[in-house]
Amino acid sequence: MNHSNLYQKIYEIVADIPEGRVATYGQIAWMAGRPNAPRVVGYAMSRVPAGLNLPCHRVVNKSGKLAPYQVFGGEQFQRALLEKEGVTFLENGCIDLKKCQWSIYVPEEDME
DNA sequence: GGGCTGACGGTTG
DNA sequence: GCAACCGCCAGCC
Incomplete structure (x- = not known):
């Protein structure tokens, strides 16, 4: 099994994240078959x-904090973009994972 | 082929 | 509750 397949899967998972939802690196790794990576x-x-x-x-970390990825143009830009998509942010600047964390098992009753 | 690095995660202090 | 350290896997020098 080629490692490139792992990358391809990671890209596929990230690309499959719906708007208004976020996924953690650990979750993606788990879905990609590498829960420890x-x-x-x-x-x-x-x-x-x-x-x-x-x-x-x-894609955010387990803490719900945006990655130190300033290449987007700033964390505020990233935050505003997610917020515009419907992602809920807390007062502390973290994403409300309990509401916006993406799952493959999307409960319709939880979706609005 | 070996060692260091990295957009993280979990545990310990 | 927050900060720091160790551990993990793959890529790059």
């Missing part, structure tokens, strides 16, 4: 081709 996910994001147009801004 959250770093690899972050690294994959760092090396992701811009042509894929991946919504990497929807």
